[in-house]
Amino acid sequence: MALYQKDTTVKRFPVVDRGPSHYEEIAGRALENSINHLNPYFANKLCGSEGAVEFRDGGVYTYDTHGKRYLDCLGGYGIFNVGHRHPKVIAAVKAQLDQVCLHSQDLLNPWAGHLASQLAAIAPGDIQYAFFCNSGTEAVEGALKLARLYTGKTEIISTKNAYHGVSMGALSATGRDCFRKPFEPLLNGFTHVPFGDIKALEKAITKNTAAVILEPIQGEGGINVPSEGYLRKVRQLTKKKGVLLILDEVQTGLGRTGRMFACDHEGVVPDIICLAKALGGGVMPIGAFMASAKVWKVLEPNPSIHNSTFGGNPLACTAASATIEVLMEEHLPARAAVMGNHFMRRLQELKKKYPKHINEARGRGLLIGLEFSTQALRVDVQTELFHRGVLVAATMNSNRTIRIEPPLIITESQINFMIDTLESILSEITEIPQDEPEVVVKPVKKLVKKLVKKSVKKAVRKPAKKSAKKPVKAKTSSKAKAKTTAKAKKSSTKAKAKASTKAKGSNKSKAKTKVAAKAKSAPKAKAKKAKKAK
Secondary structure (H helix, E strand, C coil): CCCCCCCCCCCCCCCCCCCHHHHHHHHHHHHHHHHHHCCHHHHHHHHCCCCCCEEEEEECEEEECCCCEEEECCHHHHCCCCCECCHHHHHHHHHHHCCCCCCCCCCCCHHHHHHHHHHHHHCCCCEEEEEEECCHHHHHHHHHHHHHHHHCCCEEEEECCCCCCCCHHHHHHCCCHHHHHHHCCCCCCEEEECCCCHHHHHHHCCCCEEEEEECCCECCCCCECCCCCHHHHHHHHHHHHCCEEEEECCCCCCCCCCCCCHHHHHCCCCCEEEECHHHHCCCCCCEEEEEEHHHHHHHCCCHHHCCCCCCCCHHHHHHHHHHHHHHHHCCHHHHHHHHHHHHHHHHHHHHHHCCCCEEEEEEECCEEEEEECCHHHHHHHHHHHHHCCEECEEECCEEEEEEECCCCCCCHHHHHHHHHHHHHHHHHCCCCCCCCCCCCCCCCHHHHHHHHHHHHCCCCCCCCCCCCCCCCCCCCCHHHHHHHHHHHHHHHHHHHHHHHHHHHHHHHHHHHHHHHHHHHHHHHHHHHHHHHHC
């Protein structure tokens, strides 16, 4: 007999497009599975009141199951630099599927070697060697380990509001308490200084400092661009102090800021560089950390000291190789610079027109942050953009700021559509909404029922039995409460006084009764004594 029984009838996810009636089923099942098996809060937040579920994409657009088209100005947090499903990347991965998907681990991997040589050709300065992993967080973890291994030191300096990932090492470098505190104690030896403050950085360096890790432009921090020359000063300082410089280009790299790497704007060459997100062309997940031959040499005695089962797999490497070719052939870094300038010019015009709504527009290339006067306004604008077919998102460490991070293939007319849509929304907001405490939204069961129909009835939990409601006492003000307590005290003291008076009276009456009884019995007692005497 089985130890437990479970319903194993799992429906296959529909991949064939069978028309509009089929879309409702897909949307309903997607929401059902997300609420029951992923994260109910995110299911509600991402799906929204429209029940929007992603179904297909292409170029700069994403489409939901209702057929609604969205202009993607979010770019999957920076993964779609070459656009959604670029034909060259898709074709390369399809061809690779017919040859080798995952490598054996015991033979040389030619796809990883080819990609490493491509990256070495475009990387800053003498960066030559690469280790492949599956994400930006993993890339940062590897970079931190390499820095400690090479220097023999343990201290790492990062910046406040930085975001480097959420695994234990990367989280230790991340500069936001709301991510860090629930998991403390984290790794020892991590210090955080204000971003852009070279003096604070210099003070923080000690004889035990192994490396400084920075984002050239803080992404989740709110698209914070440091003052001109900051990166150069950091590089000069780290060289002077004998400290390694790790640049986290996971979000800024591969053309996003108008150059192949953000550090290229100031001609800075780090000791270690981290890549991910756009490296997979929006088709495959892949990350990498790279370093010079001098730093990499420390890995030679024991190359397995840091490894990854799926890192550098043929499918991911093939997608990344095709992505680099697209970036070069279509001159996408230069295109990002031109389109970014147009975007910024239009946003600055909006800022002048709506100074009470917009605090600042900042960024470089097509990595742009738009900061609103309140978080509530940002939420309203972001929500309305979604309803009108434009995707944007807030930055994690700056809740008033939306990121604008579209594919680098976006056109001027598409940018104008986004700006015009934004302007029409701002023109309708006459009163700036003020911030209130965040309310946690409960899972949207009504929406589930509507979308999933009969198939979701099993998924929706039965409502709990109604318990007898206790009468709700009316709320009273502090003054009323004070009066009530004063009256209660007076009445209680009066009651006590009456009780004590009654008690005294009763005691007196008892005493009188006893005296009277004694008086009556006195002559009888005397007569008895006289008889006894006779």
